[in-house]
Amino acid sequence: MEVKNITVLGAGTMGHGIAQAAIAAGFNVVLYDVTQEFVDKGVARIRKSFAKRVEKGKLTQEQVDATMALLKTATDLKEAAKDADFVIEAVPEDIELKKKIFAELDKVCKAEAILASNTSVLPVTAIAGATERKDKVVGTHFFNPAAVMKLVEVVMPIGVAPETIEIAFAVCKKMGKVPVKTKDTPGFIVNRLLGPLYMDAAQMVLEGTATAEDIDTAMKLGAGHPMGPCELADFGGFDVIQMAQDAVFAYTHSESSKLNILYRKMLEAGRLGVKNGKGFYDYLPDGTKKPFKIFG
Ligand SMILES: NC(=O)c1ccc[n+]([C@@H]2O[C@H](COP(=O)([O-])OP(=O)(O)OC[C@H]3O[C@@H](n4cnc5c(N)ncnc54)[C@H](O)[C@@H]3O)[C@@H](O)[C@H]2O)c1
Structure with a gap:
């Protein structure tokens, strides 16, 4: 046809x-x-x-x-x-x-x-x-x-x-x-593979291994990614990531797919990512962004 x-x-x-x-x-x-x-x-x-x-x-x-x-x-x-x-x-x-x-x-x-x-x-x-x-x-x-x-x-x-x-x-x-x-499996290809990257990036921010901004710079310049994982998570939206990770984890039971607590906390704080201007970064009216200080 x-x-x-x-x-x-x-x-x-x-x-x-x-x-x-x-x-x-x-x-x-x-x-x-x-x-x-x-x-x-x-x-x-x-x-x-x-x-x-x-x-x-x-x-x-x-x-x-x-x-x-x-x-x-x-x-x-x-x-x-x-x-x-x-x-x-x-x-x-x-x-x-x-x-x-x-x-x-x-x-x-x-x-x-x-x-x-x-x-x-x-x-x-x-x-x-x-x-x-x-x-x-x-x-x-x-x-x-x-x-x-x-x-x-x-x-x-x-x-x-x-x-x-x-x-x-x-x-x-x-x-x-x-x-x-x-x-037909949860996350298909891209979201299933992106999940662990998002989760590890959040865990590194929580542990203080590196800032979100430095993680993004590292993955752009060191791994050739066009966007870093924190920027990309902001773009995808934490509500969407939560839904995707919960579905993927229910299927794989892989620890690397389990929603990191930082995303849950960000959502509790009303931070959704780019869609409401509040994620790992604050998105300013003039089109620029600055890193959000998660812990004061
Ligand atoms: N936004 C993304 O980045 C993205 C990426 C890939 C896939 N998706 C998927 O695409 C789908 C749509 O997501 P979105 O981000 O465009 O959502 P959206 O909320 O921007 O748009 C959904 C639209 O559907 C309309 N709608 C609600 N009930 C309806 C009905 N009964 N009949 C017809 N229209 C109805 C709403 O009025 C709205 O205009 C979802 O399944 C989502 O998971 C979203």
Whole structure:
């Protein structure tokens, strides 16, 4: 099956970026959210991102207008999904919500449509279980910002058909992404491997081995990482890290995956990372950041 029509569910951080990458690749896209206000916010973020590319001379206004013409919006799920060949769900990370949406999609979508979830840590097999088309459900784990980041982890739940994986790969590649296959286990590849790095970095800060800033400098210059582990943890968000680590630890029981107490304490102190300007660093209104003094 050749995918032409993509429906993206959820116009938030990930959904708007995925929709942007999809229209930029020439797909017809319907962006769906529960209210027109949320949909409009997502569309405004896409427009803003394209406007920056026009400013930088990477795109012309005519190209942007032609691309934006491929984007439709909807607040009615049936209307949004009835013509879709491929649906990408990017609603909040809540298993009951995702199961409910997939059960509804199963009823309103064409029989041959493929249903993909952008979940970070939830079991795609359980999400597929809410449908009668378990062979046509797959994970497509995009990374933030989705319009820019190249990787997509294509997650294979139990019972998925090889053709579903092939189609997911073709969609990702047409979007300019690099897909990799992973079985449906918590954390997939990237978050499972990043977890121990985040945990050890926090433990070193707690022990006073080195400051967060020096750990970041060391890993950037010594290991060639583009961002240090503390900066990257701030970017990912401590609430998200907590959820991911709890899920990975429940599966692996590996000490290296167990949530470090420092993240729990940071969360208790209302520090979420970049999203509220408070993490290992304080993010200042002028766009700079300074290390946060954790213990006075
Ligand atoms: N933010 C990240 O860095 C990141 C990275 C990879 C994967 N993810 C995953 O992507 C998914 C979305 O995360 P996000 O950060 O974009 O969340 P978000 O909160 O920014 O956006 C979620 C959107 O879904 C909408 N929504 C809520 N209920 C809905 C429903 N019933 N139907 C349709 N839309 C609904 C909300 O209004 C909101 O616009 C989650 O599963 C998350 O784990 C997030």
